[in-house]
Amino acid sequence: MNQVYRDDSVALHTDRYQLNMGEVYWADNVHNRRAVFEVFFRKMPFGNGYAIFAGLERVVRYLQQFRFSDTDLAYLEEEGYNEDYLDFLRTLRFTGTIRSMREGELAFAGEPLMRIEAPLIQCQLIETAILNIVNYQTLIATKASRIKHMIGSDTALEFGTRRAQEMDAAVWGARAAVIGGFDGTANVRAGKMFGIPIAGTHAHAMVQAYRDEYEAFRKYAGTHKNCVFLVDTYDTLRSGVPNAIRVAREFGDRINFVGIRLDSGDLAYLSKKAREMLDEAGFPNAKIIASNDLDEHTILNLKAQGAKIDVWGIGTRLITAWDQPALGAVYKMVAIEDENGRMADTIKISSNPEKITTPGLKKVYRIINRRSGKAEGDYIALEHEKPQDEERLKMFHPVHTHIMKFVTNFEARELHHTIFEDGKLVYELPPLDEIRRFAADNLELLWDEYKRTLNPAEYPVDLSQACWDNKMAIIRKVREDIEQKRG
Ligand SMILES: Nc1ncnc2c1ncn2[C@@H]1O[C@H](COP(=O)(O)OP(=O)(O)OP(=O)(O)O)[C@@H](O)[C@H]1O
Ligand SMILES: O=P(O)(O)OC[C@H]1O[C@H](OP(=O)(O)OP(=O)(O)O)[C@H](O)[C@@H]1O
Numbered sequence: 001m002n003q004v005y006r007d008d009s010v011a012l013h014t015d016r017y018q019l020n021m022g023e024v025y026w027a028d029n030v031h032n033r034r035a036v037f038e039v040f041f042r043k044m045p046f047g048n049g050y051a052i053f054a055g056l057e058r059v060v061r062y063l064q065q066f067r068f069s070d071t072d073l074a075y076l077e078e079e080g081y082n083e084d085y086l087d088f089l090r091t092l093r094f095t096g097t098i099r100s101m102r103e104g105e106l107a108f109a110g111e112p113l114m115r116i117e118a119p120l121i122q123c124q125l126i127e128t129a130i131l132n133i134v135n136y137q138t139l140i141a142t143k144a145s146r147i148k149h150m151i152g153s154d155t156a157l158e159f160g161t162r163r164a165q166e167m168d169a170a171v172w173g174a175r176a177a178v179i180g181g182f183d184g185t186a187n188v189r190a191g192k193m194f195g196i197p198i199a200g201t202h203a204h205a206m207v208q209a210y211r212d213e214y215e216a217f218r219k220y221a222g223t224h225k226n227c228v229f230l231v232d233t234y235d236t237l238r239s240g241v242p243n244a245i246r247v248a249r250e251f252g253d254r255i256n257f258v259g260i261r262l263d264s265g266d267l268a269y270l271s272k273k274a275r276e277m278l279d280e281a282g283f284p285n286a287k288i289i290a291s292n293d294l295d296e297h298t299i300l301n302l303k304a305q306g307a308k309i310d311v312w313g314i315g316t317r318l319i320t321a322w323d324q325p326a327l328g329a330v331y332k333m334v335a336i337e338d339e340n341g342r343m344a345d346t347i348k349i350s351s352n353p354e355k356i357t358t359p360g361l362k363k364v365y366r367i368i369n370r371r372s373g374k375a376e377g378d379y380i381a382l383e384h385e386k387p388q389d390e391e392r393l394k395m396f397h398p399v400h401t402h403i404m405k406f407v408t409n410f411e412a413r414e415l416h417h418t419i420f421e422d423g424k425l426v427y428e429l430p431p432l433d434e435i436r437r438f439a440a441d442n443l444e445l446l447w448d449e450y451k452r453t454l455n456p457a458e459y460p461v462d463l464s465q466a467c468w469d470n471k472m473a474i475i476r477k478v479r480e481d482i483e484q485k486r487g
């Protein structure tokens with residue numbers, strides 16, 4: 001094992017191969033050539049019809065802090081990196097330009113979420129952290145949106161911290177959940193950091209600590225105005241709910257009896273019975289909160305059974321993205337400056353046509369039909385193109401090109417915004433409630449066919465003719481070059 005150093009920077013939050021490539025570029029003096037990379041994912045997470053982009057705020061914070069500390073450099077020296085290379089890294093800062101979707105934007109497979117344009121070595125060194133952040137936060141925001149879709153107008157609370165994949169995931173996951181439509185979190189630190197409303201009841205431990213359930217509820221009521229009693233420690237209907245009602249009656253106006261929480265058993269049956277008991281006791285406004293391994297599937301099922309649940313506490317299955325642990329977003333080069341100072345488009349070829357990258361500097365537009373107010377699809381065009389000037393826009397599937405349509409009377413809304421310009425932050429990070437509203441408004445652009453959680457329709461993400469022609473010409477050129485070199 002190597003020596004251990006103080007963790008005082010984020011610059012080494014990268015893979016070793018990025019530093020290795022950086023050294024190659026630096027030694028060959030090509031490290032400052034302008035390069036362009038794009039972040040995108042290839043498959044819709046959870047089989048959902050849309051994803052919700054999240055992670056930009058943390059990417060911004062990371063890039064603002066990006067610098068190698070003395071201990072970083074000492075560590076890299078020990079790892080055998082060239083001293084002059086390390087001297088170069090010592091003063092390295094992010095000086096690039098980033099165009100990105102805003103957090104809360106709807107995102108789809110195959111389209112660039114972010115575009116990073118910077119000296120080659122910088123593009124490379126920041127790849128790992130950017131993917132780390134965007135992959136996780138976009139995944140959780142999307143999972144939260146699926147769950148919130150089922151919860152509808154009831155309250156959705158994020159309860160996952162104890163089961164999250166470590167502390168960072170818990171707080172940034174709570175924030176992503178809010179972007180996806182959640183109303184609050186149990187994580188107090190996330191509340192402090194992001195201004196998320198915090199909510200909380202109590203655990204079985206408190207009932208066990210007093211042994212007597214009635215006594216425990218009374219103690220809670222004695223110290224808290226807002227009371228939610230957890231009623232399933234011993235027997236929900238015979239003990240828990242009656243004790244909650246008894247304490248609520250005894251304390252009267254001295255407390256605000258918010259309701260009860262169910263955390264085990266048949267949540268449909270118990271919630272209906274508890275609702276009857278609370279109503280009969282004169283507490284029709286007391287809420288029923290449910291938790292216990294909930295996700296969009298159990299919630300749909302519970303609603304179908306007529307469960308009387310007002311507030312849903314969702315932990316493990318949200319914060320760990322239970323059914324799909326990774327989004328799989330990648331970071332691919334689309335252009336690089338050549339030895340003559342001109343930008344040249346680049347491509348990565350694959351035997352799978354869906355995996356061939358799309359070369360060149362591009363923009364992404366959402367094509368919105370002015371008559372219906374709904375999105376027709378997303379349209380990826382080359383930088384210089386102006387789709388909004390077209391009378392009749394041809395949209396076709398980028399792989400199965402015979403699937404096509406013409407759109408008229410549309411708005412072409414650009415999805416990327418400039419975040420950094422030559423290293424300077426030019427974007428004002430919006431407050432979280434604005435991002436949450438933005439995500440909810442965006443969902444209004446989608447037909448219901450794209451929003452159902454089971455087998456949604458595939459939303460079109462198309463290339464412009466010029467973009468497609470450019471891609472085909474580059475594929476042909478690469479093939480010809482290979483043939484020529486083979487002789
Ligand atoms: N009426 C229902 N329909 C469908 N799923 C339900 C219903 N009630 C509860 N569930 C879900 O079924 C699962 C039940 O979990 P489990 O079998 O561990 O029982 P439990 O009630 O948690 O038992 P324990 O007393 O050990 O906590 C949970 O995911 C819960 O959300
Ligand atoms: O089920 P989740 O979706 O992950 O939601 C969070 C869970 O965390 C708590 O359980 P835990 O057993 O850890 O503690 P408690 O029941 O004693 O509070 C809570 O009661 C929920 O069941």
Ligand SMILES: O=C(O)c1cccnc1
Nearest residue numbers: 159186199200201202313
């Ligand atoms: O407040 C609660 O009820 C809560 C918080 C975290 C996890 N489970 C429950």
